[in-house]
Amino acid sequence: DSGVTQTPKHLITATGQRVTLRCSPRSGDLSVYWYQQSLDQGLQFLIQYYNGEERAKGNILERFSAQQFPDLHSELNLSSLELGDSALYFCASSPHTTVGYTFGSGTRLTVV
């Protein structure tokens, strides 16, 4: 157990639907990062939150949004889902960048 908890582990949904992925960071970590891993794109940075505030944004689609709550857990919302959104979505947390991330086990999203 890495200490970073992601739920659900697996999610199957239809095109056009909306889903919410949840992440609880490791105790004491203030930063949460979301990454998308698809077969042909490797790990793509989506967004980072630090202590409730958006800190950095990557190639995140407008259909996707995220937030970090006062208890530091984060949610990634994916809407108007398309087949191409099928991927493994990772959450990671860190106290600061110098020690490297701790990753959660990921959410496998399948859009059918």
Next chain:
Amino acid sequence: AQTVTQSQPEMSVQEAETVTLSCTYDTSESNYYLFWYKQPPSRQMILVIRQEAYKQQNATENRFSVNFQKAAKSFSLKISDSQLGDTAMYFCALGRQGGSEKLVFGKGTKLTVNP
């Protein structure tokens, strides 16, 4: 922009032998960090080793060591005494110290350890 390149999509090694995975990177930053992550079939991402760019000494963690060549922007991972449990995807990653703290990942090298 920062980039990370892993030129070996797949590699294989016999159990107990040594293997080296290559990684090159590009950054205009003077202070940065480099990482190797392992992703076994379970899909969990596991930090293997990290290197601070300001340190000349190569990092070592048990059977894992790096060869950090700053001028050449090269950061290879050496796995000694390979074990079956080392079979995994290995990702090289680059992080900038300060500012945005995202990591940029290479596309990975799939390593298979054969018995």
